[in-house]
Amino acid sequence: MDQDEIRVSNAATATRAPTRSEELREQLEQMILDGRLAPGERLDEMELSRRFGLSRTPVREAIKSLLAIGLVETRGRQGTHVAVLSIPALIEMFDVMAALEGLCAKLAARRATPADRAAMRKVHEELVKANENGDPVTFYKVNQQFHDLLYEAAHTHFIAEQTLQLRRRIGSYRLRVTYQPGRMLNTLSEHVRIMDAIDAGDPAAAQKAANEHVQLLGDQLTDFISSLPASLSRSQ
Template sequence: MAAIPNTLRIRNALENAIVEGVYLPGARLDPEALEREFDVSRTPIREALHQLEASGLVRVVPKRGTFVTEWTPSELAERFEVMAEVEATCGRLAARRITEAELAALEQVHQDCRRHAEAGEVEAYYARNSDFHHCIYRATHNAFLEREASRLHAMLQPYRRMQLKVRNRMARSFAEHDAVVAHIRGGDAEAAATALRDHVIVQGDRFHDLIAATRKG
């Protein structure tokens, strides 16, 4: 029975470490080191890594080990394309369904993002940026969509985090958030969808900047 809570604890800790950049894309996860770190046997480590593989955050390479997922440029572009459409759907539904309490929570997170952006605090902005998107997912009042959006969001977090370190990207990100909030506040579903799609999609120069950032990492 102890393996179940241990597996969940380890999975959550490793997911957070990947999302926060402790383990970068391409990094190898050493099961023996993880056993020592979490003071557990191999079984919960193996189960946690299996769950992370199922979520897309890690890849198991036969005879080599388990690695934080690292996508080719074309694979990365495909995933951002899907994420952009999912976020657009979330924006559309949130603009129709958001409650006053949910809108107040979104506005508060947005103001926190403003403060961090103006102070140049990338890491703090990154954390609240994630909260911003999750506020929108919840406001769809569609539990399945919220889960799928959250899964994709976690999968792409290491790359979205890198993207924020591109010159002037944080300021542009906040300006894009500002438009999203205005459209959701005004109940303009199609404008909110378009603003979120444009915010998430990485094309042209933005895509080249992201690839350059991953190579620096």
């Protein structure tokens, strides 16, 4: 196959419509991220087939894809369940997430365009409104948009991709952080620190602000762990 044929093939792959299994995987992934499918909840192939009006094959393929990225796990005869993270693993993942977000912010301070910075400010205003309305559900969804824009402002492909993959793994747990008392208000001030550092072109300050924004330390970590029902975590 010559280069022209390869380009045509790649373009066709990029523009093709998603398969039924891919659509279902995206739906299930979003349900896990926003808490509609909780850690530990069983995924029954027959029930999912009936629920989404699909045959068993695309359901099985969707579950296999979720297994590959760690969002679900198999428990032998008990079947497939939404993945439950141990507390030590969860703490490590938040630490890595903080490091990755910090790196994105550092790069954004060097690379963000005026349009990137304006987009972050605009979404931040939506967060301010969600907090004023006492709406944690909307706040969480808009907050994801803010962080998406941060990754885009870094103008990096691999690091942003790795950050998003890890965010998916701990998404349902990050949702619970949003519900901690005072967390939404603190998020707003922490976002301002990140944006101000990016606007000032200060990579070190941006990295520090983003790292501290995501990392769970001290009382914040203790409060978060104590809020987790037994079904959402394992001790080991």
